[in-house]
Amino acid sequence: MAAIGPKIYRLLPIACCALFLSHATAQSLTFGLYGRLGPDNLTPTVEATLPLGDLDLSARLQRDALGLGLGGALEFSALGRLSYSARVSLGLVGWGLQAAAGGALGPLAANLEAAYSNTLRSRLWVGDEAEGGLKLGLGGRYRLDPRQTLGLQLGFKNDLAGIARGAAELSYALRQEQTYTFGLGVDDSRLYGLLGWRGELDEAGTLLEATLRAGQLGRLEAALTTPLDEELNNLKLHLTLSYPWAATLGVEVYSLLAEARYDNGFSLWIRYKLIFGGNP
Amino acid sequence: MKKLLAIAVLCLGLAMAQSVAEITRQVQTNMDRSPWEATITGKIQLPDGSSQEAEFKLQVIPGKEQLARVEFKKPAALEGNFVVISDKEVWNYLFLTNQLIIQPRAKARIEGLGFNLTDLGDFQELTERLTLRLLGEQNTPAGAAWRIQGTPKDASLGFASMEILVLKSDPRPLAITLRDSSNKLLADLSFNNFRRANLTAQALRKRPADAEVLRRN
Numbered sequence: 383m384a385a386i387g388p389k390i391y392r393l394l395p396i397a398c399c400a401l402f403l404s405h406a407t408a409q410s411l412t413f414g415l416y417g418r419l420g421p422d423n424l425t426p427t428v429e430a431t432l433p434l435g436d437l438d439l440s441a442r443l444q445r446d447a448l449g450l451g452l453g454g455a456l457e458f459s460a461l462g463r464l465s466y467s468a469r470v471s472l473g474l475v476g477w478g479l480q481a482a483a484g485g486a487l488g489p490l491a492a493n494l495e496a497a498y499s500n501t502l503r504s505r506l507w508v509g510d511e512a513e514g515g516l517k518l519g520l521g522g523r524y525r526l527d528p529r530q531t532l533g534l535q536l537g538f539k540n541d542l543a544g545i546a547r548g549a550a551e552l553s554y555a556l557r558q559e560q561t562y563t564f565g566l567g568v569d570d571s572r573l574y575g576l577l578g579w580r581g582e583l584d585e586a587g588t589l590l591e592a593t594l595r596a597g598q599l600g601r602l603e604a605a606l607t608t609p610l611d612e613e614l615n616n617l618k619l620h621l622t623l624s625y626p627w628a629a630t631l632g633v634e635v636y637s638l639l640a641e642a643r644y645d646n647g648f649s650l651w652i653r654y655k656l657i658f659g660g661n662p
Numbered sequence: 663m664k665k666l667l668a669i670a671v672l673c674l675g676l677a678m679a680q681s682v683a684e685i686t687r688q689v690q691t692n693m694d695r696s697p698w699e700a701t702i703t704g705k706i707q708l709p710d711g712s713s714q715e716a717e718f719k720l721q722v723i724p725g726k727e728q729l730a731r732v733e734f735k736k737p738a739a740l741e742g743n744f745v746v747i748s749d750k751e752v753w754n755y756l757f758l759t760n761q762l763i764i765q766p767r768a769k770a771r772i773e774g775l776g777f778n779l780t781d782l783g784d785f786q787e788l789t790e791r792l793t794l795r796l797l798g799e800q801n802t803p804a805g806a807a808w809r810i811q812g813t814p815k816d817a818s819l820g821f822a823s824m825e826i827l828v829l830k831s832d833p834r835p836l837a838i839t840l841r842d843s844s845n846k847l848l849a850d851l852s853f854n855n856f857r858r859a860n861l862t863a864q865a866l867r868k869r870p871a872d873a874e875v876l877r878r879n
Contacts, residue, residue, distance in 0.1 A: 409879070433879045457763060457878065459754050460734060460743040461708075484759075489739035491758040523758055528741035531758070589871040607871040612864060614762075614875055657877075 409433055414639075414653035416444070416508040427508060427653065440469070447473030447506045451480075462487035476501030476514075489525040500542070508651060515541040531555045533565070551576065563593065572598035600625040610636070682794045685808055688833040694724040697861035704837075704851035708737075716851065723861050731866040746867055755869055762873040769878075791815055792824065799830075802837075806830045821848050 414427035425445035432439045440451040453467030464485035471478040478499030485492065497503070497517040503510035518538045525531050537549035553565030553576055560581030567574050574597030582589050592604040601624035608617045618634040632641040639653040699721040706716040717736040723729045730747045734740040742757030747767070754763045792812030800809050812824040822843040827836040834856060840848040 409877070455876075455878065457754070457765065459752075460732070460740055460745050460756075462756060462758075463754075463761075463763065486756050486758045486761075488737075489758075525739060525758060528738050587868065587871050591872060605872060609871045612867055616871055618872070 409438075410655060410657045412639075412653050412655040414651060416649065416651040418649040419647050423649075425508065427651070429653075442507060444508055446475065447471060449478075449507055458487070462491075471499070471503075471506040473501070473506045475505050478503055478506050478514075491523040493519075493521045495519040502542075508649075512645065513539065513541055515539065515544075529557050531557070533563075535567075537569075553578075567595065569599055574599050682796045682810060685796070685810065685828055685833065686789045686794065689828055689835070692833045693722070696858050697721070697723045698856065699859045699861065700853045700856040702851050702853055703736075704849065705847070706849045706851070707847065713847075716849075720853075721859070721861055721866055723863060723866060727863070729863055729866050744869075746869075753867075753869070755873060760870060760873050762869055762875050764875065764877045766879065788812075791819060797825070800827060802827060802829070804829055804836055807836055 410429075410431045412427075412429040414429075415424070416427055417424045427442070427444045429442045430440065432441075434452075437452055437454040440449075440453065442449045442451075449469055449471035451467055451469035453465065455463055455465035457463050462485060464483070464487070466483040467481070469478075469480045471480075476499060478497065478501070480495070480497040482493065482495040484494065495518070499506060499514045502512050502514045504512040516539065520536045521534065523531055523533045531554075533551075533553040533555065535549070535551040535553075538546070539548075540546045547570040549567070549569040551565055551567030551569075553563055555561055555563040555578070560579060563576065563578030563580070565576030565578075567576060574595045576593065576595050578591070578593040580589070580591040586609065588606070588608040590604070590606050592602070594603075595601045601622065603620070603622045605618065605620040607619075609615070610617055615636050616634065618632075620630070620632045622628075622630040628643075628645040630641060630643045630645075632639070634640075637655045637657075639651075639655065641651045643649045643651075699719065701717065701719055703715075703717045705713050708714050714737045717734075719731075719733045719735065721731045721733075728749060731744060732747075733744040734742070742755075744753075744755045746753040746755075750767055752765050752767055754765070755761070756763070789812065792814055795811045795813075797809040797811050800807050807827040807829050810826050810828060812826065814821065814824075821840040822845075823841045825839045827838075828834065829836050835853050837850075837852040839850050842848055
């Protein structure tokens with residue numbers, strides 16, 4: 383009994399979520415199960431979004447932690463949009479805050495993100511990175527003309543051990559039938575080059591995007607997406623391989639999302655998403 | 663004599679009003695006959711007040727399941743962006759962020775562009791929200807055209823007056839001019855390369871498969 387007591391207590395966030403949902407009409411609900419090889423590393427996950435006037439309230443829960451977020455956007459139709467969001471996460475092991483803003487207007491797109499947590503963010507939400515402390519990110523894209531786009535990403539991290547790291551990446555994308563991307567970056571004083579390709583493979587609109595970062599660090603990202611119907615359902619496969627060794631393999635089909643990951647240990651996360659509401 | 667004149671003016675007024683209604687009906691029947699596409703070019707005013715060259719392709723499938731797609735070519739900053747308008751919802755695709763924003767039709771207004779793009783594909787809906795007056799006829803390179811003026815019945819359309827040229831021989835819009843309350847030009851657009859086309863809903867809804875889909879209520 384003594385062992386069961388704390389376990390029930392740790393599932394409280396999930397119960398809170400059920401209560402939250404029973405009093406509200408959610409717009410989307412995602413149920414998941416995350417497991418990582420090792421003791422005590424299995425948790426259910428629940429994500430919910432709920433319209434609140436012009437804002438969107440979001441909740442995400444897992445064993446030992448819950449997060450609440452609020453986001454909104456100003457839409458300018460084909461001219462662009464501005465979005466903003468904030469989230470607070472609370473868990474038995476710590477807390478975290480995150481704020482983001484982004485937008486595109488005419489030829490310019492920019493996004494800004496700031497996060498702080500006093501524990502690893504992955505312990506507050508299994509989908510987040512296994513890093514804690516302060517994280518700042520700034521990204522921008524500028525269209526030189528209809529075919530050419532410049533991109534800039536800047537990042538700064540100051541982790542829980544007080545170690546600061548900076549990152550910067552400059553890229554140039556040329557769109558012809560396909561899009562070719564070239565770039566240079568530096569991440570924690572490791573230099574790398576960037577090569578990217580994105581294009582449709584067939585009439586049905588199957589799209590492949592691959593990006594390789596190689597140099598003093600290595601990372602290959604590839605995503606293949608095929609539209610399945612006119613209801614915006616897709617089959618999406620994505621793969622990330624990086625050195626120092628880490629890998630992710632993901633599949634999304636209709637409402638099902640599965641992701642297998644190796645990052646100092648194997649993990650698997652399977653989710654099922656339900657969409658409700660007046661705007662199907 | 664004065665009474666006769668008044669009756670004559672009234673009759674003339676009624677005849678003009680009827681003919682505007684008749685022209686509108688003819689345009690609607692003609693546009694609803696089959697799917698069509700046109701290139702729309704001209705000038706539009708941007709939110710910052712500057713005037714920009716505009717060019718976009720308009721594709722329309724009329725009928726019960728009406729669908730329209732507006733694809734931007736100019737201004738260059740908007741090239742690749744498109745809007746898909748159905749009865750229920752409006753899709754906005756932003757090239758630069760690869761996002762597809764889906765909104766209910768009723769909410770998907772365009773602030774700052776001077777007019778609502780969602781009205782362009784539905785002539786009947788547009789004319790129902792305007793008080794129309796036939797100004798006369800005009801010769802254009804495409805042939806003789808009616809000049810019709812429209813004044814919005816309420817302020818929600820985003821412009822104060824509209825003038826539209828309708829081709830007589832094949833009743834369809836040739837040009838459209840929108841002005842604000844201080845008579846400043848908001849949009850001056852002409853319909854070119856009009857043609858009947860074999861359009862499908864699938865083609866009009868085409869989008870990059872990997873676009874991030876964002877639903878807004």
